[in-house]
Amino acid sequence: MATCPATLEELPRYPEGKEILTCLQCGMCSGTCPYGDVMDYPPRRIIAMMRAGMLEKVFTSDSLLSCVACYACMAKCPRGIQLTDVLLPLVKEQTLTHLPELPSELQKALQNMLRYGNPMGEPSRKRAAWVKTAGVPIRIFSEDRRPADALWFVECYTSYYPRGQDNCRATAKVFHRLGIDFAILGNEEKCAGECGRLTWEPGLSETLMDYNMAVFQKYQFNRIVTSCPHAHNAFKNRYPALGFNWGLEHTTPFLGKHLAQLKPLLTRKLNYTVTYHDSCCLGRQSEFYEAPRQLLRAIPGVKLVEMVHNRVNSICCGGGGGGMWLDTYFKAKGYERLSERRAKEAGASGADVLAVSCPYEVSRFEDALKVLGYDKRLIVRDVTELLAEAMEE
Amino acid sequence: MHILILLKMVPDVVEDLEIAPDGKALDLEYLRMILSESDDHALEQALLLKERHGGKVTVLALDAPEVDDALFTAVAKGADRVVKVVGMDAGLTTRQAARVLAQAIQSQTGLMPADLVLTGVQAIDDLDGLIAPLVAYELGLPYLDIITRVSFDALGQLVQAIKEYPGGVRGEFEVKLPAVLGIQAAEKPPRYVPVAKVRTAMKSQKIDCTPVPTLADGGWLPIEVVEMKRNEPAGHAEMLEGDPDQVSGRLCGILAERGLF
Amino acid sequence: MTGNVWVVAEQWRGHLSEITYEMLALGREVADGLGVPLTAVLAGCGIKELAQTLGCADSVLYVDHPLLTEPIPELCAETLAQLMEARKPCALLVPLTNVSLGIGTLVSIRLGNSAVNFCKDIQIVDGKLQVICVMYGGKIEVAVEPAGDLAIVGVWPGARSADKGRSERSPAIEEVTVTLEDSRVRLKRYIDPEAGDVDLTKQDVLVAVGRGIQSRDNIALAEELAKTLGGAVAGSRPVIDQGWLPLSRQVGKSGLSVKPKLYVALGISGAPEHIEGMKDSALIIAVNSDAGAPIFNVAHYGIVGDVLETLPALTAAIETRKTASHHA
Numbered sequence: 013m014a015t016c017p018a019t020l021e022e023l024p025r026y027p028e029g030k031e032i033l034t035c036l037q038c039g040m041c042s043g044t045c046p047y048g049d050v051m052d053y054p055p056r057r058i059i060a061m062m063r064a065g066m067l068e069k070v071f072t073s074d075s076l077l078s079c080v081a082c083y084a085c086m087a088k089c090p091r092g093i094q095l096t097d098v099l100l101p102l103v104k105e106q107t108l109t110h111l112p113e114l115p116s117e118l119q120k121a122l123q124n125m126l127r128y129g130n131p132m133g134e135p136s137r138k139r140a141a142w143v144k145t146a147g148v149p150i151r152i153f154s155e156d157r158r159p160a161d162a163l164w165f166v167e168c169y170t171s172y173y174p175r176g177q178d179n180c181r182a183t184a185k186v187f188h189r190l191g192i193d194f195a196i197l198g199n200e201e202k203c204a205g206e207c208g209r210l211t212w213e214p215g216l217s218e219t220l221m222d223y224n225m226a227v228f229q230k231y232q233f234n235r236i237v238t239s240c241p242h243a244h245n246a247f248k249n250r251y252p253a254l255g256f257n258w259g260l261e262h263t264t265p266f267l268g269k270h271l272a273q274l275k276p277l278l279t280r281k282l283n284y285t286v287t288y289h290d291s292c293c294l295g296r297q298s299e300f301y302e303a304p305r306q307l308l309r310a311i312p313g314v315k316l317v318e319m320v321h322n323r324v325n326s327i328c329c330g331g332g333g334g335g336m337w338l339d340t341y342f343k344a345k346g347y348e349r350l351s352e353r354r355a356k357e358a359g360a361s362g363a364d365v366l367a368v369s370c371p372y373e374v375s376r377f378e379d380a381l382k383v384l385g386y387d388k389r390l391i392v393r394d395v396t397e398l399l400a401e402a403m404e405e
Numbered sequence: 406m407h408i409l410i411l412l413k414m415v416p417d418v419v420e421d422l423e424i425a426p427d428g429k430a431l432d433l434e435y436l437r438m439i440l441s442e443s444d445d446h447a448l449e450q451a452l453l454l455k456e457r458h459g460g461k462v463t464v465l466a467l468d469a470p471e472v473d474d475a476l477f478t479a480v481a482k483g484a485d486r487v488v489k490v491v492g493m494d495a496g497l498t499t500r501q502a503a504r505v506l507a508q509a510i511q512s513q514t515g516l517m518p519a520d521l522v523l524t525g526v527q528a529i530d531d532l533d534g535l536i537a538p539l540v541a542y543e544l545g546l547p548y549l550d551i552i553t554r555v556s557f558d559a560l561g562q563l564v565q566a567i568k569e570y571p572g573g574v575r576g577e578f579e580v581k582l583p584a585v586l587g588i589q590a591a592e593k594p595p596r597y598v599p600v601a602k603v604r605t606a607m608k609s610q611k612i613d614c615t616p617v618p619t620l621a622d623g624g625w626l627p628i629e630v631v632e633m634k635r636n637e638p639a640g641h642a643e644m645l646e647g648d649p650d651q652v653s654g655r656l657c658g659i660l661a662e663r664g665l666f
Numbered sequence: 667m668t669g670n671v672w673v674v675a676e677q678w679r680g681h682l683s684e685i686t687y688e689m690l691a692l693g694r695e696v697a698d699g700l701g702v703p704l705t706a707v708l709a710g711c712g713i714k715e716l717a718q719t720l721g722c723a724d725s726v727l728y729v730d731h732p733l734l735t736e737p738i739p740e741l742c743a744e745t746l747a748q749l750m751e752a753r754k755p756c757a758l759l760v761p762l763t764n765v766s767l768g769i770g771t772l773v774s775i776r777l778g779n780s781a782v783n784f785c786k787d788i789q790i791v792d793g794k795l796q797v798i799c800v801m802y803g804g805k806i807e808v809a810v811e812p813a814g815d816l817a818i819v820g821v822w823p824g825a826r827s828a829d830k831g832r833s834e835r836s837p838a839i840e841e842v843t844v845t846l847e848d849s850r851v852r853l854k855r856y857i858d859p860e861a862g863d864v865d866l867t868k869q870d871v872l873v874a875v876g877r878g879i880q881s882r883d884n885i886a887l888a889e890e891l892a893k894t895l896g897g898a899v900a901g902s903r904p905v906i907d908q909g910w911l912p913l914s915r916q917v918g919k920s921g922l923s924v925k926p927k928l929y930v931a932l933g934i935s936g937a938p939e940h941i942e943g944m945k946d947s948a949l950i951i952a953v954n955s956d957a958g959a960p961i962f963n964v965a966h967y968g969i970v971g972d973v974l975e976t977l978p979a980l981t982a983a984i985e986t987r988k989t990a991s992h993h994a
Contacts, residue, residue, distance in 0.1 A: 105599075113596075116594060116908060119597040134419075135421065215600030215601030215603070216599070216600040219600055340881035422806055424806075500781070532783055532810070535768055548739060548772075549851050550739065551764050565854075569920040570856070571763070571764055572921070573859035574856055576736075576853055576856055577853070578851060579851075594908070624778045625774070626780055626812075626813035628780050628811065630810050631796060631809040631811055633809075634806070635805065636800060636804060640963060641968075642962045642963075642965035642968030643968070644962070644969070645967055645969050649979035653982070654983055656967065656969075660895075665927065666896065666984060
């Protein structure tokens with residue numbers, strides 16, 4: 013990936029900037045944007061304001077707080093303008109410095125990411141605490157420096173949140189049964205920093221990227237496999253500029269590549285009707301639509317149904333772009349939470365399991381199901397959790 | 406208006422605190438330092454006053470791990486000058502730190518005159534005293550603490566300060582300037598400053614370093630630490646295990662037994 | 667050690683604070699342990715009759731001065747310092763409260779003596795005082811020995827039970843004088859909180875929220891629990907600072923002291939400043955995601971878990987039980 017413009021001033025000199033000049037003002041972006049109807053400045057208007065030399069007004073509006081970096085606009089743009097990846101982060105960065113007050117929950121999350129390497133403010137020494145409960149041996153690079161084929165980049169929500177740890181344990185179990193040669197960074201791991209980039213704070217993102225690259229260079233491995241689509245996004249789109257040249261996989265499509273070995277191990281029948289939610293970073297950004305579905309279909313007793321909006325049309329859970337820490341803000345504004353909007357679709361699909369592949373989605377959808385009262389008839393499971401469940405002990 | 410802020414780094418209690426092998430101090434190995442919370446509020450209050458009345462904000466701190474970060478963050482937030490006292494022994498107590506600060510304030514050019522000296526009301530490691538009253542006494546200035554609101558009067562000769570009392574009562578005070586105030590909370594929570602701005606501050610501004618002044622003997626006898634340990638409290642709750650529904654059921658039973666509903 | 671043990675009687679707006687009696691109880695033990703008398707020091711203007719209740723002490727030194735009508739730290743410290751220079755006590759116990767914070771430090775530097783802060787207990791070891799202090803937000807306990815002939819100790823609320831510091835006895839009261847100059851600090855007026863809709867101190871049930879409630883919205887969940895239990899919602903300092911609850915709902919050092927039949931602490935870590943305001947509640951139930959949270963040291967029952975999950979589950983369980991017993 014070519015180097016990216018670092019500021020709005022630089023933007024016109026780059027191909028991405030020239031693309032923006034070709035905008036038709038068709039409004040597909042604003043129309044597709046899940047919060048397009050409540051933003052003062054949806055993407056189309058931002059470009060219009062840019063052309064009119066009135067971008068200042070966008071910076072002082074809180075409109076960008078409603079952007080959840082879901083890639084819907086970018087996927088639909090007929091000109092292929094790099095909205096989510098290039099323009100919007102640059103505008104968000106300016107908004108951060110111009111907004112009189114940043115919502116406190118978001119502020120705290122950003123401060124915690126900088127200081128502790130995770131948005132929850134948990135100590136780094138507890139990041140690998142889940143390993144004791146994994147049930148299978150997990151190699152940690154700092155303790156055992158032998159090379160491994162894969163560095164499994166676990167990420168924050170997966171490491172610290174109880175439901176995320178369920179995912180970790182499932183992933184570890186599946187990796188182990190497949191004989192994957194992997195190791196983790198353990199307490200040395202810090203957030204990949206994608207949230208910083210798409211969430212306003214390039215400075216934060218750079219700090220984390222510099223740190224992670226230095227840690228990666230200490231060990232020998234061929235590829236990074238990560239449980240988090242946001243981390244995957246960062247490694248794919250941002251880290252190459254810092255010299256990232258390892259193979260890159262997200263756990264779900266990675267396991268999809270191992271389907272032939274995996275299938276015979278899936279011996280327990282799960283009588284579930286499953287609907288799969290395409291996450292934004294894995295789906296629209298990277299186009300991994302079929303691998304998760306193939307995995308689900310390989311599980312005996314699983315029947316797959318689709319929600320109304322699937323694949324490229326999937327509706328974001330609302331966690332990206334800082335949305336994970338802006339629920340209070342959205343509620344105060346009277347917006348419907350995207351996770352609730354999506355949970356309604358899941359409820360209408362006839363499924364009893366909502367399958368996901370992003371750690372944000374588990375807590376967001378479980379909350380939403382509770383709020384809607386669907387939590388007795390629908391459960392949320394990561395694809396990997398379902399695979400692990402389908403394996404006998 | 407010239408406002409002087411005194412900042413201190415304290416152990417970050419998010420990390421587990423371990424005791425050093427001698428059993429008398431904290432183990433420094435995993436210790437991380439963070440800006441004392443009420444000092445952050447003192448800085449924020451100073452910046453709010455600067456925004457309202459103009460003038461300068463100078464920040465003074467003693468050298469400590471991670472203090473540079475706090476000082477550059479202060480610059481990024483709007484402080485005009487940041488000064489650090491270097492060359493002290495490690496592990497100064499609050500009492501000793503206050504003496505060093507007071508001496509530095511009087512000897513380093515430009516720190517005085519200040520109209521107002523603000524610092525946090527109390528830090529979690531203030532075992533042998535509080536910075537604000539100690540510095541006030543050494544400088545011969547009036548002092549008031551637990552302040553949550555500060556405003557200058559029209560002539561800039563005194564401040565109106567609101568002090569918190571129990572039961573939500575507040576006291577409205579007038580304090581003649583120059584004065585030292587111990588800030589409990591700023592009028593607004595400390596502002597956010599983007600990392601990029603802090604990194605810019607690191608490139609564009611220097612921290613003025615001033616050597617530790619030679620101090621005459623304090624004349625007081627120190628306190629001796631006999632033993633330091635993790636706080637094992639006398640009692641502990643009976644812990645209820647299980648998922649939310651299970652614990653709720655049990656709690657319900659407990660409350661019903663006591664006729665609480 | 668020779669010299670009396672002195673306790674500062676904290677008076678504010680015409681009343682003696684609870685902590686005065688807590689410290690008298692502590693001071694009594696220390697004085698008896700050292701074999702010296704216990705003296706209470708009361709300073710104010712026209713409040714001599716308050717000295718009558720200080721009978722746990724052997725004697726009371728009463729200072730009457732117009733400049734001492736309101737507790738200005740510098741004037742209180744100067745008063746104590748002058749008396750101490752003349753009478754040389756071996757120990758001075760000063761409260762760590764909003765009213766008296768800083769006085770201990772000022773007295774110590776004024777006399778060129780050390781001070782010890784954060785005291786929760788004092789023991790006598792080999793005839794010397796050993797002060798047990800709690801630091802780092804309650805996580806670390808440290809035992810220190812002040813050197814020299816005088817120990818100036820700042821004492822946290824709750825070091826002893828106030829009842830042990832009350833006495834029917836009438837103490838010997840000695841009126842003494844000090845020389846004071848006008849202070850550069852002047853109290854203009856007190857601002858009493860607006861009569862809130864609810865007086866927390868009169869509630870039987872309080873559902874209190876801390877940082878763990880995470881957002882203003884989620885307070886509605888606490889309100890539901892409060893409603894179903896017939897109580898009111900309270901908050902710890904961070905919640906009030908954020909503006910999520912009004913000042914009238916603050917429990918703790920700068921807020922209210924409450925003693926309800928039931929105190930449910932949700933997402934409150936249990937910093938000393940909060941504990942001070944609710945530790946005497948009859949039944950304390952705490953929910954916090956951190957198993958090491960100090961709140962579990964004062965709670966009777968504790969749950970390590972997600973407040974946002976446990977709270978609605980508890981409300982639902984109680985509702986179900988109420989409906990069931992209603993129909994039974």
